[in-house]
Amino acid sequence: MSGNERSPLFLPVIYVGGLIFGFGLAVSGMARPEVVLDFLQFEDFGLLFVMGGAAVVTGITFTVATRYLDRAPLTKREYTRRLKDFDRNVVIGGAIFGVGWGLSGICPGAAYASVGIGNYPILFAIAGMFLGAYAQGYWRALRADDTGDATDAASS
Template sequence: MSAQHEQHPLFLPLVFVGGLIFGFGLGFSHMAQPEVVLNFLQLSDLGLLFVMGGAAVVTGLTFFGITFVRGDAPLTGAPYARRLKSLDRNVVFGGAIFGVGWGLSGICPGAAYASLGVGNVVILYGIAGMFVGAYLQGVVRSSPLGEDSSASAAD
């Protein structure tokens, strides 16, 4: 967020409420259970496809429609704009690593936290792995040997 846009006092509480709703939805739809996700990845239960598809439709319609109603974000005042990311080597490798981690743990990062709420304490190993991986990625990208360290600050 740029210095010219002041954050609304309700920004963080609404982010928290949004996270609670997201976590509740994941728990309610059983998507916080790695077994359900692994069954989806093995194409034996396609329920996750409907959950993700429904979320994508609601999000797409909201983002498409809100730009006609408002020119800026209500809580930050920042203008709505597309963030384009080029398809480069980092995107491909990062996506592959994310996919392997998702397949091995049976859960994506957002659902991993919700999974704690349904009693899956073993997922703490996966969450620790996510933090270690993110830290190592930051170290590699910020080192002088990191290919495009100037672009990583903008990501």
């Protein structure tokens, strides 16, 4: 198998991972907006244990995988470290995300799991997430066009 081909198990494993993720969120209560809002109001710190547990399991998995495997088993891609600068966009995006999280009471992954436990009004928040992401992509494309036009004009 070449370096760019995915394993035939890629999609089934992603699906099973999503099932486990959603089930875990529902069992932990994190798919309920009122639980998340209690966390954001410093009344219930259960979310810290859920996130902490997930971080520990993920950290161990990546440490073991990168030590004993030269490539990711499902994508066959070489393990590399992705570095992201801590810049203005990270701060602004994090603040906007936090406001949305606080207003809706739920973050993206938990929103999908929340639909699974019958919280259908959360579909409005999910639609808002898609619309917000689309608006940001559109805005970024407009800025890139403006920057490209300015660069073209300056070079001629």
